Amino acid sequence: MNTLDEIERAVKDTAHYVSGNLANYANRSAGENPSGEQQVGGDVWADDLFFDALAYIDGIGAYASEERSDVVDCGEGYSIAIDPLDGSSNLASNNSVGTIIGVYDAELPAAGRDMVASLMVLYGPYTTLTIARSDREVVQEHLLRDGHSERWGQFELPPEATVVGLAGKTGERSDAFNDIAQSFERDLKLRYGGATVADLAQVLEYGGLFGYPATTGYPDGKLRVHFESAPLAYLVEAAGGASSDGSQSLLDVEPDGIHDRTPTFLGNTELVDELETALSEA
Numbered sequence: 001m002n003t004l005d006e007i008e009r010a011v012k013d014t015a016h017y018v019s020g021n022l023a024n025y026a027n028r029s030a031g032e033n034p035s036g037e038q039q040v041g042g043d044v045w046a047d048d049l050f051f052d053a054l055a056y057i058d059g060i061g062a063y064a065s066e067e068r069s070d071v072v073d074c075g076e077g078y079s080i081a082i083d084p085l086d087g088s089s090n091l092a093s094n095n096s097v098g099t100i101i102g103v104y105d106a107e108l109p110a111a112g113r114d115m116v117a118s119l120m121v122l123y124g125p126y127t128t129l130t131i132a133r134s135d136r137e138v139v140q141e142h143l144l145r146d147g148h149s150e151r152w153g154q155f156e157l158p159p160e161a162t163v164v165g166l167a168g169k170t171g172e173r174s175d176a177f178n179d180i181a182q183s184f185e186r187d188l189k190l191r192y193g194g195a196t197v198a199d200l201a202q203v204l205e206y207g208g209l210f211g212y213p214a215t216t217g218y219p220d221g222k223l224r225v226h227f228e229s230a231p232l233a234y235l236v237e238a239a240g241g242a243s244s245d246g247s248q249s250l251l252d253v254e255p256d257g258i259h260d261r262t263p264t265f266l267g268n269t270e271l272v273d274e275l276e277t278a279l280s281e282a
């Protein structure tokens with residue numbers, strides 16, 4: 001097993017345990033995360049579990065988490081960037097949540113082009129792991145059940161777009177964004193559930209666009225480059241789709257800090273192109 005195989009194994013084992021114990025954290029609040037957001041107990045619990053599973057793998061040099069202020073030095077090797085529990089506010093309402101992991105062959109902060117793998121766990125009606133690796137051609141989905149991992153579908157974005165999920169209150173978004181959002185929402189079915197992983201899974205399955213734009217509340221967008229935007233862009237682009245911060249691929253965004261945020265758009269290429277054109281003409 002090489003280091004990427006060991007990371008995949010460790011994520012599958014930990015995701016099994018997380019999926020079986022999420023109910024324990026449905027209503028436990030914790031402190032604040034380094035991005036200044038309300039943490040739920042599940043955020044810290046999941047972060048500790050994934051840290052213990054990943055940080056000591058030979059070939060892992062650093063562990064960076066949405067829930068930790070600084071990067072943890074683990075020796076030599078790949079850097080892990082993790083959102084241990086994505087969409088954690090969905091726990092209280094029993095809606096889907098996820099885990100996002102980017103594997104960088106570089107010290108962090110780093111651009112998404114330095115990634116060698118990206119993994120996305122979706123804790124939905126059943127638990128799946130979706131993974132893209134630099135040493136594999138396909139975006140592979142696995143069903144995680146009873147301690148096993150069954151190879152399931154392979155993701156290629158459908159040519160036809162069906163769904164759209166765009167975050168932010170219209171009163172907090174630019175007029176240009178609201179115009180293009182309205183145009184998408186005229187033709188596509190609304191799918192927005194408050195967890196990036198779950199909303200992106202709709203786009204990977206049915207084709208479409210997910211986005212979290214700049215808003216007055218989040219001038220750089222809400223999602224974090226290392227922990228959400230770049231790893232998910234790696235997956236979507238490997239599946240034949242596109243990503244953007246509004247003007248460039250999210251894999252080209254050069255973050256200064258480990259908790260930097262970016263406007264984030266993920267989905268079918270022609271929708272991303274249409275969005276970039278609309279925003280460039282604003």
Ligand SMILES: O=P(O)(O)OC[C@H]1O[C@](O)(COP(=O)(O)O)[C@@H](O)[C@@H]1O
Binds near residue numbers: 196197
């Ligand atoms: O509540 P909002 O503003 O719609 O934001 C929802 C977004 O915030 C997030 O929950 C942020 O992720 P975390 O829960 O990991 O902090 C995303 O998963 C989701 O897409």
Ligand SMILES: [Mg+2]
Binds near residue numbers: 083228
């Ligand atoms: Mg998140």
Ligand SMILES: [Mg+2]
Binds near residue numbers: 083
């Ligand atoms: Mg999170």
